[in-house]
Amino acid sequence: MYAIKNHFLAGPMRQGFHDMLIAVHLQTHANARESSAHEYVIPLSKDLAGKNVLMVETEDRFPQIMGIAHSIRPSMAAEDVRAIIPREAETKLQPPAFNFAALKTHVMGALVDATQRAVMNCRDLIGGDNLNHFEPLLKLFDTLLVIGLIDDEEMKDVLCLIHPMAFDKNYIPGTTQKGLTEIDLAEGVKIQVCQILDHMCDMQLRHRVESLIAFAEGFVADLQQDQCQRYMDIKQTDMPPAEAAKRTKEFRCPPKEQMFRLLKCKARDDKDTMLLDDDVEYEQCPMADSLQEQLRDFCALVVSKVGCKEEEVDVTVVDSIQIDDESSWVDSLAHLVITVPPAPPALDSRSDRRGCENFRLMIVAMLRRWAVESFIESPELIRKMFKLLLRQYNGVSEMMNAMGKTYVLHERNIQDIEDFIIYLNQVRCLLSVQFESTEESILKRGLWQLMNNRVFFQHPDLMRLLSVHENVMTIMMNILTAQQGAEHDGGEEGQTAEAKRDASEMVVACSRFLCYFCRTSRQNQKAMFEHLSFLLDNATMLLARPSLRGSVPLDVAYSSFMDNNELALALKEEELDKVAVYLSRCGLQPNSELIAKSYPDLGWDPVEGERYIDFLRFCVWINGENVEENANLVIRLLIRRPECLGVALKGEGQGLFSAFKEAIALSEDIRALEDGAEPEMLISSQLGENPHYPSKEEEGEDYIDLGAATLDFYSSLVDLLAKCAPDPLAIQAGKGESLRARAILRSLISLDDLGNILALRFTIPNLAAASIDDTGPLPGLLPNHKQSVLLFLDRVYGIDSQEMFFYLLEQSFLPDLRAATMMDSPRATESDTALALNRYLCNAVLPLLTNHSHFFSDAEHFSALLDATLHTV
Numbered sequence: 073m074y075a076i077k078n079h080f081l082a083g084p085m086r087q088g089f090h091d092m093l094i095a096v097h098l099q100t101h102a103n104a105r106e107s108s109a110h111e112y113v114i115p116l117s118k119d120l121a122g123k124n125v126l127m128v129e130t131e132d133r134f135p136q137i138m139g140i141a142h143s144i145r146p147s148m149a150a151e152d153v154r155a156i157i158p159r160e161a162e163t164k165l166q167p168p169a170f171n172f173a174a175l176k177t178h179v180m181g182a183l184v185d186a187t188q189r190a191v192m193n194c195r196d197l198i199g200g201d202n203l204n205h206f207e208p209l210l211k212l213f214d215t216l217l218v219i220g221l222i223d224d225e226e227m228k229d230v231l232c233l234i235h236p237m238a239f240d241k242n243y244i245p246g247t248t249q250k251g252l253t254e255i256d257l258a259e260g261v262k263i264q265v266c267q268i269l270d271h272m273c274d275m276q277l278r279h280r281v282e283s284l285i286a287f288a289e290g291f292v293a294d295l296q297q298d299q300c301q302r303y304m305d306i307k308q309t310d311m312p313p314a315e316a317a318k319r320t321k322e323f324r325c326p327p328k329e330q331m332f333r334l335l336k337c338k339a340r341d342d343k344d345t346m347l348l349d350d351d352v353e354y355e356q357c358p359m360a361d362s363l364q365e366q367l368r369d370f371c372a373l374v375v376s377k378v379g380c381k382e383e384e385v386d387v388t389v390v391d392s393i394q395i396d397d398e399s400s401w402v403d404s405l406a407h408l409v410i411t412v413p414p415a416p417p418a419l420d421s422r423s424d425r426r427g428c429e430n431f432r433l434m435i436v437a438m439l440r441r442w443a444v445e446s447f448i449e450s451p452e453l454i455r456k457m458f459k460l461l462l463r464q465y466n467g468v469s470e471m472m473n474a475m476g477k478t479y480v481l482h483e484r485n486i487q488d489i490e491d492f493i494i495y496l497n498q499v500r501c502l503l504s505v506q507f508e509s510t511e512e513s514i515l516k517r518g519l520w521q522l523m524n525n526r527v528f529f530q531h532p533d534l535m536r537l538l539s540v541h542e543n544v545m546t547i548m549m550n551i552l553t554a555q556q557g558a559e560h561d562g563g564e565e566g567q568t569a570e571a572k573r574d575a576s577e578m579v580v581a582c583s584r585f586l587c588y589f590c591r592t593s594r595q596n597q598k599a600m601f602e603h604l605s606f607l608l609d610n611a612t613m614l615l616a617r618p619s620l621r622g623s624v625p626l627d628v629a630y631s632s633f634m635d636n637n638e639l640a641l642a643l644k645e646e647e648l649d650k651v652a653v654y655l656s657r658c659g660l661q662p663n664s665e666l667i668a669k670s671y672p673d674l675g676w677d678p679v680e681g682e683r684y685i686d687f688l689r690f691c692v693w694i695n696g697e698n699v700e701e702n703a704n705l706v707i708r709l710l711i712r713r714p715e716c717l718g719v720a721l722k723g724e725g726q727g728l729f730s731a732f733k734e735a736i737a738l739s740e741d742i743r744a745l746e747d748g749a750e751p752e753m754l755i756s757s758q759l760g761e762n763p764h765y766p767s768k769e770e771e772g773e774d775y776i777d778l779g780a781a782t783l784d785f786y787s788s789l790v791d792l793l794a795k796c797a798p799d800p801l802a803i804q805a806g807k808g809e810s811l812r813a814r815a816i817l818r819s820l821i822s823l824d825d826l827g828n829i830l831a832l833r834f835t836i837p838n839l840a841a842a843s844i845d846d847t848g849p850l851p852g853l854l855p856n857h858k859q860s861v862l863l864f865l866d867r868v869y870g871i872d873s874q875e876m877f878f879y880l881l882e883q884s885f886l887p888d889l890r891a892a893t894m895m896d897s898p899r900a901t902e903s904d905t906a907l908a909l910n911r912y913l914c915n916a917v918l919p920l921l922t923n924h925s926h927f928f929s930d931a932e933h934f935s936a937l938l939d940a941t942l943h944t945v
Contacts, residue, residue, distance in 0.1 A: 083204030090208035097170040101219045104146035104497045112478040113144045123286045125279045126377045135431035137275040138224040203258035210264035238430040253438040259450045266456040298360045378467035432464045479534045495521040519585045532592035548582040584623040590631040600632040615680040619773035630690040637694045652709040655684040659715030678785035685788040693795040703796040729825040739779025739851040791860035797867040817868045826865045830884035855912030877927040889944045
């Protein structure tokens, strides 16, 4: 504080101490406020109801930037200075505390003193020159203004310093009293003045948005009351049903359509001389005339207050302005928009009610003077001047854009929103830092707290408005870019592995958050769909870890269009082709990560391949229906790369049934090794040469049964192919593309293989044992594997004969029903095997039997089979 107050420091040192104070104590708060400068989260509180800064009666000689803003903003918090900082305080990302009251008092006094010195053309300015004299103070004041520490009286004092002619009621024309806009300033000082005025314009815009919301709250309440009254009037009248249906059409429309219908009211000058055809029905606005008039009056008030329109200017005002012959680029640009006179030197009593207009005219005159007086060398100053000038003529568009970033909620959610913003700001603080252990823990905690906040799921539109997903995506991009850069540059093996593990944990946290974000609403899905290309570029990571399922970039990719037909149709061929390339790699080479963990080498990778097939399944099957465009494209991509079909189905493969048998044998041998079986008892060829397998205790949640993984891959592939099958109606219509697709699918898997797989038996637990071990799925075939095969049989081949139907009933359905009957005991009712078997029977077998129930007629020669089925059921 001593260095800040010292008048004898050299200019660079003065700048440095002010910059250090801002960086250490104020920058965190300022960044948090600036990140939310264009976010308007407004609770409907009682204090907001009467707010209206657009009325002329509420205006004085100052712009309407005073008063309390009711929107929720990041609150200021600081940590006490101490010798030892605990871990908990470090993770809060709060700056050290400071005597902000004393700092603000010094800044206000120093600004007054600095302005007086400059006006008097003092030879020895503080800091040595004009730049070092003003810039540090203005920069510090601007930071305090952004944080919200400047109160109304201090704001008025600063406006009087900037332009006393417009805002100082004690100003006497003809005196030597001048403001900052009327003296010569260095370009760096002009930049700070532009920033201060720009932030004041932000405050003015925020008050206007809050006033519009306050009006809308009362207007909508009156509108709903009027709508309810009209509905009750229609119900109580005795009119024909056709007329009643016509008049109640408004109330049966969706809310958005009702809103547009109610707001479709004519302007005052619209005439009723519209030429309409006799058979054209003109829908008048059902809103009451008084409400229409109220809405028109408010709209006119907003336009007159915010918009810029050419008005007749008082001759005395024009005569008092001395316009130079030389015009500036500010004049040229301003006159392209509208002719606006500069601020008059002498203000009459009307200026006491024209604070906003005086503020705007003052800015235009200041920019004009700066453009004329000297050649501007700083590109940054030119950009800020253009931006500030545009804001003076773009008020209506600014309000329209601000309303698009406005969210209104009940005041009971204020505390939840404030808590949410605290952790959101912590996440935003991590956007431009290098991650280490502390930053990693802060990110994980912040994302967890954001998901646990009730507003995350209750207000999905607010999440999108706050750009939460954009911030998290930016962090994930930075992490992945840094990881790829570290791998490219090389380094010690231990450090690289540690950095990769840390990056993976943070990517998992970000991906899990984004998956939940996609589930909140369809609009949020669409927002994440824009990042699909980046997600697919990084879709190959962390797929070999079952514990992370649902928390990797590939999961975010398919969550961005899952169960959304519109977005699924928007998928591009190059995006699906990228996934097909990844899938083909799985069919050509084993998983190096699994081999490093001592898993057997199968020659290919069914673990990651099954994940890519899941992605394609979400592309072709939406809400229980086939997406024909995507299905045809997926079939073409798979046939183009036969490696995608796995070892059994590509080229001269052994067939699906043989692949299922080998996978079942491998799964059973793995379980036998866990139980301590001798290597000579193993029958699987994959474990014959090297009878060793990682244990569940070592792998934990990332343990993989490669036999079960192979079964999952082929069952998922069969399920994908079944869902790509053309619709039966298209087949009946004889469409050539549909017939070709069905022929391709039939050529991949034979009917005999399907029947043999369906005839396989499930492994069920021993119900006579003292305790049933149901810690996980049993080895071998599972009910969901059969369900995929049965779906393919039904959609691709179909059951078109009674003999085939009863063959399936005898060889597959009846044994499965008997297995379910055996599991129907109190000891096994809640086991995973029993639940999976019941799901298979109820979702696949019974619907198929129902759809083909006509085969039960004239089936006397199958009476024994029918009796056995009825007896089992």
